Amino acid sequence: MSWQPEMDELRRRQEMTKQMGGADKVKRQHDAGRLTVRERIDRLVDAGSFREIGSVAGKAEYDGRNDLVHLMPANSVMGRARIDGRPVAVTGDDFTVRGGSADATIKEKAIYIERYANQYRVPLIRMIEGSGGGGSVKTIETTGRANVPGVSGWEWVVRNMGAVPTVGLGLGSVAGLGAARLAATHYSVMVKEISAMFVAGPPVVNRLGPRQFDKQDLGGWEIQLRAGAIDEAADSEDEAFALTRRFLSYLPSSVYDVPARGPRTDDPARREESLFQAIPRETRKVYRIRPIVEKIVDQGSLFEMGRLYGRSVMTAFARIDGWPVAVMASDPMFYGGGWTADTCQKVSRFLDMAETFHLPVVYFCDCPGFLIGLEAEKTGVIRQGVRAMSAMFQTTVPWCTFIIRNAFGVAGAAHQNGSRLNWRYAWPSGRWGSLPLEGGIEAAYRADLDAAPDRSAKMAEIEDRLNKLRSPFRSAETFWIEEIIDPRDTRQILCEFVELAAPLRTPGPSQHGMRP
Known part of the structure; x- marks a missing residue:
């Protein structure tokens, strides 16, 4: 006798769970311009690679003979799959089942996929839509008690930040613990117009004051991107999936490996x-940094993150002769490249x-220093700046810096880990010091200027003398700057750098565990 009856029963149950919250709830999801969780998984991962785990977990109804009448699935779908041939762990909230709230959650599923990613050392993608926390107020009535706040399994979320690449996709309204799960990632994406993220949604917030908010007013993509709560906003869900695949392509599967070299498609x-002539001779004149970086890295490889947050520094992944690197670049279009508190947090x-x-x-590097003034002081810029510089001095990865214009003050000093030997070059446009001359001559030479018959002529004379003394060549004479280069040679030097740096990359956990 075979086990066919049991297999038939398994297939019947799986067919029930694949109906999700029912045809009406699926239609509502589509009418709102959103995919279902199963459609999302199919579009994200390699075709045919998804292997579901917990396919028949849910809330069952039985008749008087203990025969199954209906099985409502848990409101999460998770399992293992492949993206571009590489194993990954995937989990997604099912908004068609009680709006993704905890009432319909089997928390062990969420914990399982976090543990799987951690222990099998594979990237984790969370597709989030719902609260994912304490559920609705109705939970009190259905359970007969109020929950003492707690987050089961959060220790695995924390561990994964220091172990495997973790991506969060906010694909609808995301609140409470759902928002926390989205923020606790290395790369987070919202979808414009259909996504919103908040600690508490409009129904709760609107009770607190006269101003009334809708979802986009309170937690739309522009608000969260500018606040640094998320890293990117996509125009569609499919674009969010494409960004996910691209982000993962720069990283190893876990900290126990190193990033793989990609195709060598550009001439070193x-x-x-x-x-x-990219840097203007007039020091007050700004320029666009992104076209400069794009001309140096492998063509088409620049992948920026956090563009609207901490805008005086651009952060991005890129490839140099196929090797993945982390790129920082000062952006003088914002505060002249000066470091604000949010820039320091971003760095x-x-x-x-x-x-x-x-x-x-x-x-x-083109950093004139920390932003100064009352508003800057109110943001605690020096505390955040010290944290950024400390993070820099704690790095052990190979480092290459090009001072392309300014490097002044403490923030200017934060252009490399000064405790280690690094590659450092200056372009002829480089200029540095404790503070820019333009801000210090008045204070340092006040007596000379006051005594001069022609104050403007005296100022010009002092400026000319000091500008000659601060020439990058004077620093190179004493080896305070190791080398001055032709900007057109930057790519070739970087290609040499990554080739020599590749064998120095050491697999294993960082001694400073990363937090969100």
């Missing part, structure tokens, strides 16, 4: 003539990620 000896987190996943760092 390529020289871009436009770099020779700290980015360097922690580079250290965690063994990515060499390339920094194009």
Whole structure:
């Protein structure tokens, strides 16, 4: 006698769970312009690679003879799959079952997939839509008690930040613990117009005051991207999936490996003539940094994160002769490249990620110092700046810096880990010091200026004298800057750097565990 009856019963139950919350709930999801969780998984992973775990977990109804009448699935779908041939762990909230709230959650499923990613050392993708926490107020009535707040399994979320690449996709309304799960990632994406993220949604917030919010007013993508709560906003769910695949392509599967070299599609000896005049001679004139970086890295490889947050520094992944690297670049379009408090937070987190996943760092430095003034002081810029510089000094990954214009003050000093030997170059446009001359001459030479018959002429004379003394050549004479290069040689030098740096990357956990 075979086990066919049991297999038939298993298939029957699996067919029930694949109906999710029912045809009406699926239609509502589609009418709102959103995919279902199963459609999302199919579009994200390699075709035919998804192997579901917990396929018949849910809330069952039985008749008087203990025969199954209906099986409502748990509101999460998870399992293992492949993305571009690489094993991954995937979990997604099912909004068609009680809106993704905890009432319909089997928390052990969420914990299982976190443990699986951690212990089998594979990237984890969370597709989040719902609260995922204490559920609705109705939970009190259904359970007969109020929950004491607690987050079962959060220790695995924390461990995964220091162990495997973790991606969060906010694909609808995300609140409470769902928002925490989205933020506790290395890379997070919302979808414009259909996604919103908040600690508490409009029904709760609108009870607190006269102003009334809708979802986008309170937690739309622009708010969260500018606040640094998420890293990117996509125009569609399919674009969010494409961004996920691209993000993972720069990273190893876990900290126990190093990032793999990609295709070598660009000439290491390529020289871009436009770099020779990319930095204006007039020091007050700004320029666009992204076209400069794009001309140096492998063509088409620049992958920026957090563009609207901490905007005086650009952070991105890229490839140099196929090797993945972490890129920082000052952006003088914002505060002249000066470091604000949010810029410092952005730098700290980015360097922690580079250290965690063994990515060499390339920094194009044009930093006139920390932002100054009352508003800057109110943000605690010096505390955040010290954290960023400390994160820099804790890195062990290979590092290459190009001072392309300014490096002044404490923030200017934070252009490499000064306790280690690193590659450092200056472009002819490089200028540095304790503070810019333009801000210090008045104070340092006040007596001379006051005594001069022609104050403007005296100021010009002092400026000319000091500018000659601060020439990068004077620093190179005493080896305070190791080498001054032709900007057009930058790519070739970087290609040499990554080749020599590759064998120095050391697999294993970072001694400083990364936090969100």
